[in-house]
Amino acid sequence: MAETTSHLPDGSVTAPSSRSATGAIIILLLAFAPQIVELLISLAGLIVPLSGRHPLQVLSGHGSALIVALPSLFQQYAAGGKASLSSDLLLALIYTYPLVAVALFTLLVRPRAPQDYYGGVVLMAIALFALWASSDLQGMHGFSFGAGTAPRMFGVLLLGLGAAIAVIGVITDGAQLATYHWRGPLFVSLAILVFAVSIRPLGLVVSGLASFLIAALGTHETRWGETLIVGICLTVGCALLFPYVLGLPMPLFPRFLVP
Amino acid sequence: MDLFANLAHGFAVAFSPINLLMCLIGALVGTLVGVLPGIGTIATVAMLLPITFGLPPVGALIMLAGIYYGAQYGGSTTSILVNIPGEATSVVTALDGFQMAKQGRAGPALAIAAIGSFFAGCVATVLIAVLGAPLTKLALAFGPAEYFSLMVLGLIFAVVLAKGSVLKAVAMIVLGLLLSMVGSDIETGASRMAFNIPELADGLGFATVAMGVFGFAEIIRNLDAGAEMDRDLVQQKITGLMPTRKDLKDSTPAILRGTVLGSILGILPGGGAVIASFAAYTLEKKLAKNPSRFGRGAIEGVAAPESANNAAAQTSFIPLLTLGIPPNAVMALMVGAMTIHGIVPGPQVMQKQPDLVWGMIASMWIGNLMLIVINLPLVGIWVRLLRVPYRLMFPSIVIFCAIGIYSVNNAPVDVILAGVFGLVGYWLIKHEFEPAPLLLGMVLGPLMEENLRRALLISRGDWSVFVSRPLSAALLAIAAGLLVLAVLPTLRRKRDQVFVESES
Numbered sequence: 001m002a003e004t005t006s007h008l009p010d011g012s013v014t015a016p017s018s019r020s021a022t023g024a025i026i027i028l029l030l031a032f033a034p035q036i037v038e039l040l041i042s043l044a045g046l047i048v049p050l051s052g053r054h055p056l057q058v059l060s061g062h063g064s065a066l067i068v069a070l071p072s073l074f075q076q077y078a079a080g081g082k083a084s085l086s087s088d089l090l091l092a093l094i095y096t097y098p099l100v101a102v103a104l105f106t107l108l109v110r111p112r113a114p115q116d117y118y119g120g121v122v123l124m125a126i127a128l129f130a131l132w133a134s135s136d137l138q139g140m141h142g143f144s145f146g147a148g149t150a151p152r153m154f155g156v157l158l159l160g161l162g163a164a165i166a167v168i169g170v171i172t173d174g175a176q177l178a179t180y181h182w183r184g185p186l187f188v189s190l191a192i193l194v195f196a197v198s199i200r201p202l203g204l205v206v207s208g209l210a211s212f213l214i215a216a217l218g219t220h221e222t223r224w225g226e227t228l229i230v231g232i233c234l235t236v237g238c239a240l241l242f243p244y245v246l247g248l249p250m251p252l253f254p255r256f257l258v259p
Numbered sequence: 260m261d262l263f264a265n266l267a268h269g270f271a272v273a274f275s276p277i278n279l280l281m282c283l284i285g286a287l288v289g290t291l292v293g294v295l296p297g298i299g300t301i302a303t304v305a306m307l308l309p310i311t312f313g314l315p316p317v318g319a320l321i322m323l324a325g326i327y328y329g330a331q332y333g334g335s336t337t338s339i340l341v342n343i344p345g346e347a348t349s350v351v352t353a354l355d356g357f358q359m360a361k362q363g364r365a366g367p368a369l370a371i372a373a374i375g376s377f378f379a380g381c382v383a384t385v386l387i388a389v390l391g392a393p394l395t396k397l398a399l400a401f402g403p404a405e406y407f408s409l410m411v412l413g414l415i416f417a418v419v420l421a422k423g424s425v426l427k428a429v430a431m432i433v434l435g436l437l438l439s440m441v442g443s444d445i446e447t448g449a450s451r452m453a454f455n456i457p458e459l460a461d462g463l464g465f466a467t468v469a470m471g472v473f474g475f476a477e478i479i480r481n482l483d484a485g486a487e488m489d490r491d492l493v494q495q496k497i498t499g500l501m502p503t504r505k506d507l508k509d510s511t512p513a514i515l516r517g518t519v520l521g522s523i524l525g526i527l528p529g530g531g532a533v534i535a536s537f538a539a540y541t542l543e544k545k546l547a548k549n550p551s552r553f554g555r556g557a558i559e560g561v562a563a564p565e566s567a568n569n570a571a572a573q574t575s576f577i578p579l580l581t582l583g584i585p586p587n588a589v590m591a592l593m594v595g596a597m598t599i600h601g602i603v604p605g606p607q608v609m610q611k612q613p614d615l616v617w618g619m620i621a622s623m624w625i626g627n628l629m630l631i632v633i634n635l636p637l638v639g640i641w642v643r644l645l646r647v648p649y650r651l652m653f654p655s656i657v658i659f660c661a662i663g664i665y666s667v668n669n670a671p672v673d674v675i676l677a678g679v680f681g682l683v684g685y686w687l688i689k690h691e692f693e694p695a696p697l698l699l700g701m702v703l704g705p706l707m708e709e710n711l712r713r714a715l716l717i718s719r720g721d722w723s724v725f726v727s728r729p730l731s732a733a734l735l736a737i738a739a740g741l742l743v744l745a746v747l748p749t750l751r752r753k754r755d756q757v758f759v760e761s762e763s
Contacts, residue, residue, distance in 0.1 A: 051455075116427075119690035123430055130437050133452040137444075143720020145712045147449035151440040154433055161430040168426070178689040184482030185685060188475060188657055192678035195661040196671040208658055215654035218482050222650050230651050238662055246313050248666040 023118060024106040030125050031099030034091060035062045065089045066096065087136070094132040099125055102166075113174025120166030127159035184218045191215035203251040204242070208235040266388050269617030273625055278321050281314065282622045285322035286629045289329020294337055294641045295652060301695070302477060303330035304592045305469040306656075309663040316600040317615050321622040323596055324576075327589060328380075328626050331572055332634060335372050335565055336641050340365060349568070351540040355553060355560030367502035368561050369638055371510050373631045374502075375566035379518040380627030383573035386522055387580075387620050391609060394581035398606035401582070403713035404724050408734035410707050413584060415738040416527055417696050419745040428696050431687075435700020436707065438463055445709060458672040465595040466667055468701060469588070471677040472694045474660045476684025478653050502558075510562035513543055517563035521570030526577050527586070539567035573623055579604055580616055584703070588695045591702035 029036075039062075042055040053061070065088035072089060085093070102121055111117035130151060137148025168174075191211040198207035212231040216222045242248050272278060288310075292303045307326050311319040331349075338349040339356035352372065359368040401409070418428040441452045442462025453459040502510070520542060521535040543563040544553050553560050576593075578586045583605030585591040597604050602612065609616050634641075664677045687694055718724035726732045 115690050116424075119427070119692060122686075122690075123434065126434065127437070130440075130452060133454070134440075137449055137451060138447070144716055145446075145708075147444040147447045147451060150708045150711070151437065151451055154437045154440065158430065158433045158437055161426065161433055165424075165426055165430060175691065180689065181483045184479045185682060188479050188482070188653075189678050189682060191654070191657055192475070192661055192674060192681070195658070196665075196674035196678070199665055199671055199674075204662065208662065211661065212654045212658050215657040216650070218653065219650055226651065227654070230655065234655050234658060238659065241310075242662055242666055246310050246666075248309065248313060250662075250666060250669065 020106050020108075020110055023111075023114070024103045026118075027099060027103040027106055027121060027125075030122070031096050031103060034095065034129065035066075038062070061086075061088045062092070065092045069093045069097065090135050091132050094135065095125075095128045098128055109170050111170045113169040113172060114177045115169070115175040117166050117169030118177065120162045120164070120169055123162030123165065124159055125162075127155050127162055131155040131159070183220070187218035188215055191218075200251065201255050203253040203255070204239050205235055205252055206254055208238060261392065262388055265392075265613070265617050266621065268613060269388075269619075269621035272317065272614050272618030273321065273621035278318055278618065278622060279625070281318040281322040282325045282626050283629055283633070285325020286329040286332075286626050287633065289326035289331075290333040290336075290630070290634055290637075290641065291329075291644070292326075293330030293333025294644050295333075295647075295656075298477065298656070299473065300327065300330045300334065301469065301588050301592070301698070302473040303333075304589055305466055305473055306660055306663060308466050308592060308596060309666045311596065312599065312667070316597075316602060317618050319596065319600060320593070320615065320619050323593060324619055324623055325626045325629075327572065328376075328569070328623070328630060329634075331568065332373070332376065332630050333641070335376075336369065336634075336638065339368050339372065339561070340642060349536070349564075351536050351564045352561055354540070355555075355557050358554065358556035359558065359561065362556050364556070367506050367558065370502050370635065371506060371558055371562050372565040373635055375510065375514040375517065375562045376569040377627050377631045378514055379521060379566035379570035380573060381624060382518050383522055383525070383570045384620060384624040384627075386574055387577055387623070388617075390526075390577055391581060391616070391620070394577065395606045395609045398582050400730065402728070402731075403710040403717065404728050404731040405734065406582075406584075407707060407710040407714055408725055408731040408738070409582065410584060410703050410710070412734045412738040412741075413578075413586060414696070414699065414703065415741050417587070417699050419741050423691060423693060425742075425745050427692050431692050431694070431696040432700035435697040435702075436704040438468070438697075439701045439704025440708070445705065446712065456672070458668075458670055458676075463676065463701075464667060464673055465591070465698075465702060467664055467673050467677045468680050469592060469595075469698055470660050470664055471680025472684035472687070472697065474656070475677060475681025476688060476694070478656060479681060479685045480688050481649065482653065506558050510558050513559035513563040514566045516542060516546075517566035518570045521567030522574045524567070525571030525574030525586075535571035536564035536568040539563040569627070576619075576623075580608065580619075581606060583608075584706070585699070588698040591698055594702055 035058075038052075039055060039058050041050065042052050042058045044050065045052050046055065065086065069089050069092040072085065073093060076085065102124065106121075134148045134151035134155065137151065138146035139148050139152070140146055191214040194214055195207050195211040198210065202210075209231050212234060213227070216227045216231070239252055243250055243252065273282070288307060289303060292298060292306060293300065298306075304323065304327055308323070311322050314322065334349040335352045335356070338353035339360050341357075356368045356372070359365065414432050418425055418432065439462070441459055443449070443453075443460055444451055450460055517539040520539050524535040524538060540553075540560060540563060543559045544550050547553065547557070547559065572589075575586045575590055578584050579590045579593060583594075583603070585594045585604075594604055602608060602615065660677070661674050664674050665671065667673060684694055687697075714724055715722070724731075725735060
């Protein structure tokens, strides 16, 4: 769920105005985001061993699912709802198709409050994604809740609310889209990512200082001399504070240096 | 008298040297971080949560409570001295406080803020002690249906009192509820929406999301404006902390009114400190003989909101300690901290762990005393801290938060998740969605689901149980009434007016 939402902040950089075409393209991207993300992960799986499908499997699975989703739905109805649909098919049906429809709708209208409209659409996307993610869970049996009942309930509720916000964004005047900046979000996220990846193998001292310096790139006002000094002091301070004063164990130095 | 015995017991716990030290450290560190502009109370508590993990439960919670007051006090210091309210609760304090500071009366403004907070803190401490026991008895009359309805009421309160669109706030709550479903189902153990990621099997960490949405997102947003934030620092030295006799005379009734208003609003679920300070300021302005003085350095405009927010901050512990329901995002973090220490908040805590509950109540009073005794002389240091440029501060905060999140579970994935939620939070800010209701929804989600399931199981699937039980029906009726009122155009205009007026 989180991975789909994180796409929009990056994507919206290119959508400064309320032009519907750009908006529609971004929503279209969002509609195929889960498929694209899975493909990317499976491609990464070629380099580092990850559990998951082969890229070609992913490609063919989603590709065929996107094409045959509707016919197979009718087929299932014809068969009396006995055959269960595959996860790829369900993703296409529950998530991608509705969002493609929303993207087409976006082309036709000119939202008067783009901030609300796109906010509502993304909430709808999250809700649809959650509905798909919980579609394999057991529902009500008798009068007792299954594992999937509550997620589906809240998913439907969020879908309705998102749609309401989007509709209001179409028909009433409101705020324009705020401008996004790339520098701050990019380098702060990068610093966090570097820290997360390197803390285990490299230890607090190296990864802390490295990500401090990366985060400092987030603004063009950084003066490197003072930043380096503060970074070193802070890293040393944290290296003393967390493991020793607070008693929270964590690796301090790179693994290959520690005997 | 049970009450005095309990309080005495509490003070005995709180006055043990180690707990006094925890309280002191908490208040100091809380102020230290709270003073940093752009970091609100929620972010402060979330950031400092990890440093309490290694402590024994009582000490950890006393320290967290200290951090909470400290952060709030730090927020008012910045809003008076630099006109940068560190958090929503001190937005109104900045209006008159900064004007006073400009007129060279920063000292009295700070002093009155501290005195007002201390007085409100005393009253609220007694109130918690008095109301705690009877409310716990009331809690015993609560079945699952009542709990569910109460939580609905709390969430609706949070919506009504939040600023901005009602619809968007409701959507944020539902999003929070949905996020809380990630992980293993409590009853069947089925893995829900976890995508076979082992770190998600236990659900999204509450501290992780809070740190992302409030910590990282706030930093990213501040960077948008350029690191060199506009700082109108009051340059002259702060002399004469003591308020004059006239100041005291003017502010006494304001402090009293603020305390009463704050105490009431704090107990209500969903309310909390933010709305209390807004309401107190508006009330003072309405009651004043000469309302035009407000916004130009009226001391009542500092005294009332400051006492109200402190009173509310403390009385919001009441629903948490008695019913186990966090009324706002900070209390939600407290629940997180308690759970990490293996304490389930709720009526049984009062009986089973009197040390913890009464010790914490007593330490609230001590914490307030410490704020007034220690922090006023330290104002000079806090001011110097404000001169640290943001370009150096923000990478430090990023690293500190990252280490903190990592230390919670020693899980790198948690750090990445917090980063993702940082971006989500940035997006939410850009689309004017309030993150606080999301957090509240996330904490209440599992509780709500559990009680909903249980209520329906007991009634054998009959949904009318929520309206046929009188207490539950009453709670739901209030919630429905509030929601209708909030959506009604006239009240809505008034509500918006309050916020517009206070922010201008």
